[in-house]
Amino acid sequence: xxxxxxxxxxVILSEAASLELGCNYSYGGTVNLFWYVQYPGQHLxxxxxxxxxxxxxxxxxxxxxxxxxxxxxxxxxxxxxxxxDTAEYFCAVNGxxxxxxxxxxxxxxxxxxxx
Amino acid sequence: DxxxxxxxxxLVTQMGNDKSIKCEQNLGHDTMYWYKQDSKKFLKIxxxxxxxxxxxxxxxxxxxxxxxxxxxHLNLHINSLELGxxxxxxCASSLSLGASGANVLTFGAGSRLTVL
Numbered sequence: 001x002x003x004x005x006x007x008x009x010x011v012i013l014s015e016a017a018s019l020e021l022g023c024n025y026s027y028g029g030t031v032n033l034f035w036y037v038q039y040p041g042q043h044l045x046x047x048x049x050x051x052x053x054x055x056x057x058x059x060x061x062x063x064x065x066x067x068x069x070x071x072x073x074x075x076x077x078x079x080x081x082x083x084x085d086t087a088e089y090f091c092a093v094n095g096x097x098x099x100x101x102x103x104x105x106x107x108x109x110x111x112x113x114x115x
Numbered sequence: 116d117x118x119x120x121x122x123x124x125x126l127v128t129q130m131g132n133d134k135s136i137k138c139e140q141n142l143g144h145d146t147m148y149w150y151k152q153d154s155k156k157f158l159k160i161x162x163x164x165x166x167x168x169x170x171x172x173x174x175x176x177x178x179x180x181x182x183x184x185x186x187x188h189l190n191l192h193i194n195s196l197e198l199g200x201x202x203x204x205x206c207a208s209s210l211s212l213g214a215s216g217a218n219v220l221t222f223g224a225g226s227r228l229t230v231l
Contacts (some may be wrong), residue, residue, distance in 0.1 A: 032218045038156075043205065044222040051218070088156055094218045102171055103148075103220055105158040 002027040006106035013081050014114050021076040021109050023065075023091030030092040033074040034103070035065055038093050039087045047089075050074065061085070086113045118142050119223035124175030127229045128196060135192045136226045142172045147182060147189035148207040148220065158205070164189055165211055193228075199230050224229075 007022040025031060035047040048059025055067040065076045074091060091106040117138045128134055140147065148171075149161040163171035164183040178194045193200060206223040 034219075036222075043224040044158075046219060046221075049219060090158065102160060102163070103218075104160070105150075108156045108158070110156070 002093055002102070002104045002110075004091050004104055006089075006091050006108035006109050008102045008109045009107065010112070012114065015083055017113075018073065019076070019078040019081045019085075019111070020090055021091075021111070023074045023076065023106060024072050025091075025093040026072065027093055028034045029097075033067060034092040034094070035059065035063070035074075035076050036090045036092060036105075037087050038090065038108075042084050044090065047076070081113050083115050085111060087111060088101045117224075119206055119208055119221050121204075121226045124224065125227050125229075127231065130196055130198060130229055132196050133192065133194045134196060134228070135190055136173040136206075136228070137188070137190045138223055139188050140206075140208040140221070140223075141187065142208055142221060144208035144210055144221070145186050146209050146211050147183065147186070148209075149189065149191050150205040150207060150222075152203040152205060152225070154202070162189075166197055171209075184220060196228075196230045198230050201228055204226045 003026045005024045033050040036044040037047050038044050047063050048057050050057045050067045060066045063078050065074055067074050089109045092103050094103050121138045146165045148163045150158050151161055152158050161175045162181045166186050167183045180192045183189045203225045205225045207220040209220045
């Protein structure tokens with residue numbers, strides 16, 4: 001069965017610090033990988049996605065993620081965080097269930113950025 | 116001009132009641148989903164419909180009954196509400212596999228259900 005593991009449940013950083021959030025997945029087939037962000041009180045928004053090609057993908061707001069197939073990982077990075085990056089971050093893998101989308105989420109990482 | 120809209124945004128009700136949450140998308144997607152986000156922010160898929168047909172039904176109590184009158188709407192009806200049903204319910208939509216841009220889900224703003 002597909003699963004997603006996010007190692008950090010809570011991360012606290014100061015502004016301008018660098019960020020790396022870990023994500024590992026378990027799935028035997030072709031995967032599509034995603035990072036979604038949920039700002040306080042808001043819905044989930046897509047940050048970036050990996051389908052194929054260049055394993056280093058760039059998303060919105062300066063975020064990027066690297067797909068390392070050998071490590072089953074898709075870590076999210078940002079060189080310099082801002083206070084406005086305070087949010088919950090979800091890694092997700094799209095395993096196919098009977099030919100249909102089935103997006104499986106990790107438990108989420110709560111990021112708090114202090115000014 | 117909301118892409119995926121859910122109503123109501125907040126719902127407070129007593130145990131044992133029956134309630135419904137509605138979802139509509141104007142993106143032309145043919146697949147819709149219900150996800151449940153618990154108090155620890157964990158997101159879990161509940162149901163998925165493709166062109167009004169149920170395609171994913173996770174281990175959800177049968178008190179939960181989704182209904183899709185057309186591919187732009189997916190409603191969730193919950194009977195005999197329990198305390199443990201308190202959560203935020205997110206509707207989402209996407210194109211089906213094989214279509215360009217498929218696999219990317221667009222989420223609604225969520226419906227926070229509180230059962231007292």
